[in-house]
Amino acid sequence: MWKVYLADCFEWMKKCEPNEFIAIVTDPPYSLEEFKRENLEKMKRGSGGVWRIPPKIGGVERNPLPRFTVFSAEHHKIMFNFFHNWAKLAYRVLVPGGHLVIASTPIFLPTVAHAIIEGGFEPRGVIVRLVQTLRGGFRPKNAEEEFKELSTIPRAHWEPWAIFRKPIEKGSTVAENLKKWKSGALKREPDGRPFPDVIPSERTPKEEEAIAPHPTLKPQSFMRRIIRAVVPLNEGKVLDPFCGAGSTIAAIEALGFDGIGIEVNPEYYEMALKAIPQLARVNVDPWLFERRINKGSKMLVLTEFLLKEGC
Numbered sequence: 575m576w577k578v579y580l581a582d583c584f585e586w587m588k589k590c591e592p593n594e595f596i597a598i599v600t601d602p603p604y605s606l607e608e609f610k611r612e613n614l615e616k617m618k619r620g621s622g623g624v625w626r627i628p629p630k631i632g633g634v635e636r637n638p639l640p641r642f643t644v645f646s647a648e649h650h651k652i653m654f655n656f657f658h659n660w661a662k663l664a665y666r667v668l669v670p671g672g673h674l675v676i677a678s679t680p681i682f683l684p685t686v687a688h689a690i691i692e693g694g695f696e697p698r699g700v701i702v703r704l705v706q707t708l709r710g711g712f713r714p715k716n717a718e719e720e721f722k723e724l725s726t727i728p729r730a731h732w733e734p735w736a737i738f739r740k741p742i743e744k745g746s747t748v749a750e751n752l753k754k755w756k757s758g759a760l761k762r763e764p765d766g767r768p769f770p771d772v773i774p775s776e777r778t779p780k781e782e783e784a785i786a787p788h789p790t791l792k793p794q795s796f797m798r799r800i801i802r803a804v805v806p807l808n809e810g811k812v813l814d815p816f817c818g819a820g821s822t823i824a825a826i827e828a829l830g831f832d833g834i835g836i837e838v839n840p841e842y843y844e845m846a847l848k849a850i851p852q853l854a855r856v857n858v859d860p861w862l863f864e865r866r867i868n869k870g871s872k873m874l875v876l877t878e879f880l881l882k883e884g885c
């Protein structure tokens with residue numbers, strides 16, 4: 575069962591019962607600028623503001639991305655306060671031992687993680703979502719020709735999804751916490767391996783973007799893998815307080831769990847209501863990219879071996 579509310583998640587979480595959710599999985603706004611109405615208007619017009627249209631690659635049109643490369647000490651403070659206040663609310667609504675998994679960027683991660691830890695959470699690692707992003711790698715602005723051999727920031731080939739846990743109940747063992755709250759650990763992979771912190775992924779497929787044309791929609795293949803891990807005993811509700819067009823909630827629905835999404839923008843809220851059932855029905859294999867890479871690395875080992883053997 576799922577539900578999405580049109581609300582500001584800060585206000586919503588304040589009114590929520592404590593210990594309501596087994597996990598929070600979310601992809602929040604960054605810089606707190608990109609989802610402001612005036613910047614969304616500029617994105618739609620394709621001119622100005624914090625959104626940029628990446629260049630066509632091989633003639634393929636790209637979706638707009640937020641352009642955040644300059645980040646002052648003042649921005650860090652604003653972001654810290656935002657996530658610190660938010661983390662205190664998130665802490666309240668999670669059960670002891672509940673996990674918080676939050677998308678970030680290599681630049682913002684230290685500030686966001688610091689704010690969340692100060693909000694009471696334990697850091698539990700970072701999932702490296704391997705994905706060929708179009709973030710970074712820019713030549714100096716307005717001097718692209720003059721300095722064409724330089725880029726001001728590395729091109730990101732990964733996206734961090736930081737993992738935190740609300741501490742397990744005082745005086746309890748993890749096993750006791752699991753029995754009482756159904757939380758405290760991450761589910762292993764279907765083949766028994768521990769949940770890994772590097773996940774080969776993909777850009778959101780066109781089919782999913784057509785269902786939910788949100789500028790930062792996340793792929794079902796990745797979201798389902800995360801959701802599977804954070805509901806360790808298949809019981810409990812998951813919250814996405816910045817749910818956008820609902821990719822997290824669709825993953826929850828696809829796996830048969832319960833979820834609640836909060837979205838402040840009426841356009842995205844309406845989009846989520848329509849998109850969630852359709853995204854939940856999309857047929858994906860969350861382990862496909864991992865298998866491809868493993869196959870690739872076996873090939874590499876074999877090639878190296880053959881070269882060494884002079885074949």
Ligand SMILES: C[S@@+](CC[C@H](N)C(=O)[O-])C[C@H]1O[C@@H](n2cnc3c(N)ncnc32)[C@H](O)[C@@H]1O
Pocket residue numbers: 581582583584600601602603609788790791792815816817818819820821822836837838839842
């Ligand atoms: C990065 S997007 C999430 C996209 C989502 N992962 C998806 O796949 O569609 C962040 C979303 O948070 C929403 N948002 C921003 N501030 C909010 C707030 N205070 N409460 C609830 N939603 C908010 C924005 O409108 C935006 O849709």
